[in-house]
Amino acid sequence: MNMKTNMVVVCFVATGVLASGSALAQQRGDDYEIDRSVLPIQEPKRPTYSELDARNVKAPPRFEVKAPKGAPNVVIVLIDDIGFGGPSTFGGPIQTPTLDRLARSGLRYNNFHTTALCSPTRVALKCGRNHHTANAGSIMETATAFPGNTGQIPNSVAPLAEMLRLNGYSTGAFGKWHETAAWETSVSGPYDRWPTHQGFDKFFGFIGGETDQWYPLVYDGVTRVAPTKMENYHFTTDMTNQAIGWIKAQQSMTPDKPFFAYYATGAVHAPHHVPQKWIDKYKGKFDKGWDKIRAESIARQKKMGIIPAETKLGKKPDDIKDWDALSSDEHKLFARQAEVFAGFLEQTDHEIGRLVKAVEEIGEMDNTLFIYIAGDNGTSAEGGFVGMYNEMTYFNNVTEKVEDLLPLIDKWGGPETFPHMAAGWAVAFDSPFSWTKQVASDFGGTRNGMVVHWPNGIKEKGGIRSQFGHVIDIAPTILEAASLPEPNSVNGTPQTPIEGVSLLYSLNDAKAKERHTTQYFEMFGNRAIYHDGWLARTLHRAPWQALKQKPLKSDVWDLYDVREDFSLVNNLAKKNPKKLKELQALFMKEAEKYHVLPIDDRVIERVNPALAGRPDVMAGRTSLTLYDGMNGMLENTFINVKNQSKTITAKLEIPKDGASGVILAQGGRFGGWSLYMKDGKPAYTYNFLGLSQDTIAAKDKIPAGPAEVKLDFKYDGGGAGKGGKATISVNGEVVAEGRIKKTQPLMFSADETADVGLDNQTPVVEGIGIGREETRFTGKIDKITVEVAEVK
Template sequence: IKDWNKLSADEKRLFARQAEVFAGFMEMTDFEVGRLMAAIEEIGEMDNTMVIFIAGDNGTSAEGGMVGMYNEMTYFNGVEEKVEDLLPLIDNWGLENTFPHMAAGWAVAFDAPFTWTKQVASDFGGTRNGLIIRYPEGITEKNGIRTQFSHAIDIAPTVLEAAGLPEPKVVNGVPQTPIEGTSMVYSFNNAKAAERHTIQYFEMFGNRAIYNNGWFARTIHRFPWVTDKLTPLETDVWDLYNVKDDFSLTNNLASKYPEKLAEMQSLFMAEAEKYHVLPIDDRTIERTNPELAGRPDLLGGRNSLMLYEGMEGMMENTFINTKNKSYSVTADIEVPEGGAKGVILTQGGRFGGWSVYLKEGKPEFTYNFLGLERYVISSPDVLPKGKSTVKLDFLYDGGGYGKGGKAVIYVDGNAVAEGRVEKTQPNIFSADETADVGLDNQTPVAEGIGYGPAETKFTGKINKVFIELE
C-alpha cells in the first residue's frame, strides 16, 4: 500500500472521492440513528428501551485492493479494476448504480490504532468495534467505560437476560443449538466485575486466533487482497500478545513466552474442533460457488428445474448453478391482446446476472457481466397473441472458468436471434440479488425494462419455465 505522498494525481483524486462517499454514508447513518432515537422518545419509551449500538460489523473492508472497486462483485470473480477504468465513473461513486469499495489504504487508516482490516479475523483491526449500550432503567452509571472482553455472540444473551426471558430450547418443534455467548448484564452496574467471556476463537479464510483470559495468540495467514498462491497453513507463524497491557497488539511476546504460545495454539485447535471450525479452508472466491469449492448444494446435483410464476427471491445457492456450463431456458407463455412485456426468468441484478424477457413484445436475452459489459441478443419480431414457447440456449465455449459462449433465442422451435457473450462470471452473480420468475425483484439485470417488481412484472401469463443444464 503506497503512502499518500507517493500517489499520482489521478490516484489522489479517485481515492479522495472514495473517502468523501464514505464520510457521506457515515453522516447518513448518524442522521438515521438520530431519527430512530427521536421516534422512541416520542412514544415515551426511551428510559425503558435498551439501545445497543455497534460501530461497524467488523473492521473496515480492504477488499477494494490497491485502487478500490466500482462493483464489489468484481472481487469475488477475480476481475481487477484499474485507476483508468474507475476515473470516468468518479461522479457516480456511491450512487445507486455503484457497489463500491474504497482502496485498501483507507481501510488500514480507518482501522487505527489496529494494524489490519476486515477478513483478518486474527487481528482486532478485523474484529474489534466500539460498543455503546444505553439502558436508563437498567444501568445506573452514566458514561461509564467497561473493559471486560465481550464478543458479538454476547448480544443475544444480554437482551434475553435484560428482558427476563429464558433461552429458547425448542422453536417450532426444532431443538436449538445452545447459545454460545455470555450475557454482559453482569457488567452493567459493576465496572470492576470479573470477566465472564474468558475464551474465544477467531477464524476466517485461514486467519485464526484465540483469546483466553487476557492473552491473545494469532497468525496472519492471508491478506484481504490476496486470493491465490497462498502459503500452506502448516507454515504459518504465530504471535502472542497480552491484551490487558497491549490494546492495539503491538508487542509480540512469542519469543519471550514460547510455552504460553504453544498452550494457546493447542487451545485454538480444541475450540476449533468443539465449534466445528475444522477443516480450515483458506480459499476465498472459490467458496462462493459450491461446484468449485467441492461441497454439495441444496439441489443435490440435479441438472434441471421446473419453475412457475410467483417463484421469486431464490438465493444463488438455492438455485440451479448455470456458471461455467451450457444451459437452456424454455418458457411456455401466453400473450394477451395488445402484447406483453416484462421478465420471464432472471438471476442476479445490476452488478451481474442474466435475464430472459420480452421488451416491447420481442423476446430478448441479456447477459450482464459485472455491470461492466452487457451482451444483448434480441428477436426482431413481436410475439403474437396467444400461446408461445420461448427458448434460450446458452452454449458455453468451455476450456476453463469464466469463458464466453453463444446465445440463441427460439420461438416455437424456430431460431429467431443469436449472438456472442464474450465473458461470463465464474464464481458468483450476487450475494443478495435473487432468481425470479415473472419479474426482477431488486435491481435490474437488463436495461430499458424498468426497475423493481412493478415495472419488470410480466404482463402476460407464464405457465411454466424449465431450466436445464446441458
C-alpha cells in the same frame, strides 16, 4: 375438596434462577410451580368441577406468561462493516452524534470483540454461544459439510429472541438477517431459520448478506415485499420507519409488556449507497489520505481516553501503499470513496437517532437497555486496492482499474453504482490496529466499539469499560438484566449451555475483575486465542487474497501481552516461547471443543456448493420447469447456469397487439442475463457485471397466437467465465444469433433474483424499466424450461 375455592394461583416472581409461585402455592394448598428454565413455560393442570351452575363457582385466574416485574425493554443496534476507529465516539473521523449522545449518558466499551465476519457475529450475538457451536463458522453462503460450518443453526442453541418471547416479551427484527442457510431460502423452505421462526414476532428486512439500498430485496415475515419505484427511497429510512411503527404500536396496545427490538442495518456494508446530501458533508475531508487520517484518529483516541496514552499505531499491511506514493487520479478517486462511506455511516447514525427519539417520545428510554454495537466486524477491505464500482467483481475474481472507475466518481454511491472503497480506508477506519474485516487474528478485525445505555440500570454517565468482552456475552447480559434464567430446554430440545459471560457485573464497576478470560478466534484460517491478558495469533491470509493459500501448518504465530500492548505492536514470541507454546496448545483444545476443526481456508471456492459440500436445492438437476408467477428466486435456490451450456424454452401466448417485457431474467443492473421481448421482438442480453453487455435480438415481431421462444447458449468451455454462441429461435426457426464474449463464473448477485415474467428490483437490461409492472410480460407464459449441459 370444595370446588368453589379450587383455583390455580399463578405468580411470576423472577429470582434469576427459578421464577416460581411455590411459596404462595403451598400457602393455598397448590403444588404448581413456574419454571422458567424450561421453555415454553408449562401451563398448570386444569381444574375440574363438579358444580353444575357456573354462577356458583369462581373461575380460576387466566394463565398468562409475563416477563419478570421491572424487566427492561431491550434494543440491540448492530451496524455492519465499521471498525473501531471509524465512529467519532471512539475517536474516528466520521460523525456519529447519536452514538456520541448515548455514550455521554451511558458507557463505552473499548475491549469488546466480534468474530470478524457478518453471519458468525450475528448468530453468536443472538444465541450466546460461539459461532462454530452454532454451525456458523463463516457466512452462510460459504457453509461446508463439517460440524461447526454447516450453516444450519441447531435447535440446541435457541436464540435470545425465542427465550425472551417465551418469557413474555414482544420481539421484532428489522434490517439485515444473514442467518438462514443458503439452501433454505426458496418457497419450499423450511422456514425454521427465518427470523419469525427464530423468536421474532415481526420481521422486516432482507435475508442475505447485503442488498441494494435503493432497490432492496425485502421480506415482511416470510412474504416478499413487491419492489416499487419511489422518489427519495432508501432502505435504512424504510427499516427505521418500520421499527418505530412497531415499537409505538406494541407499547400502545400492551404498555405493560416489554419489547425486544433487533435493529441491524445493511449499512455500512457494500454497496455504499447514500443520498448526496450526506456525501456532501464530507467533501474534501479525506483529501489528506488514509495515513494522516490514521495518525489523527489515534491522537484523538488517546486524548479522549479511549485507548492508553502509550498506545502505538499498528503497522499498516505491506500491500497497502502510502498515500504519498499514489497518483493524483488515485487521490481523487479514493477520497471520493471515503466521502461516500463516511456519509453512509453518518446517515445510518441519524436514522438510529430517529429510533432513539421514538423510544423517548413514548417515555420508555429510561427502562430500555439500549446496546449500540458499532460493527459486526472490522471495516471491510474487500474493495481491494482501488475499490470497486460493482462489489460483485470481488466474488467473480475480476479486478477493476482506476482508469475505469474515475469516470464514475460523480455517480459513486448512487443507484448506478454498487460500490466498495479501497482497502487503505478499511485500515484507517480500524485505527489503531493493523488489519480489517475477515482477519480474526487481529483486533482490527474483531475489536468493535460498543455503547450501553440504560438509565435505570447504570449509575455512571460517560464511563469507559475495559474488561474483555465478546459478542457471545450479549445474550447472557440481557437475560441477567431481565432477571431471567438460562433455559435448560427450549421447545422440547435440551440446550447447549450458553458460552458467553454476562457483562452486567461491569455496568456499575469500572474496576470489576474481568470474567471472560478465554476466547478463541478463527475465520478462513486466520486464528488466535485470548487468555488472561495474552493473545497468541497467526495471520494466515489477507482479505484481498481470495484464491489458493499457503499451508496452514506453515503459519508463524505471534504473541502479545494485550494488558500492556493495546494495538498489538510488540511481538513477544521470541522472548517468551514457553507462553506461546502454551497458548497454541490452548487454541487447539478450544478449537476441538467448539467444532473449529478442521479448518477450511478456502474463500471464493466455498461459494460453490458442490465444492463446499453443503446441501443445494438444485444439486444434480439439469432441468428446471418454471411457471408464471415464480419470481424472487435467490441465486442459491435457482438452477446453476454458470460455466456451462443452457437452453431456455418458453411456451407463450402472444396477444393480437404483440408482446413486450421479460420472459425470464436472473440478476440485475450489476450482472445477470435476460430473455425478453421488446416491441414484439424476442431478445437476449448478457450483462457482465454491469461493465459490458452482449445482446442478440430478432428483427421481426412474433405474430399473435401460440409461440415457442427458445434461447440456446453453447458455452465455449476451457475453464470458468468463458463466452459462447447464443441463438434465438421462434417455433423452430432461427431468428437471431451472436457471440456472448464472457460470462460471470461464480456469482450474479447477493440479492437480485431469478424471475419469471418480470424483472424485480434493478433491470438486467436498461430500458425495460425498474420495478415489477414496467418489466412485466404482456403476453401469457404457459411454462418455461431451463436445461443445462456441462462442457469440458
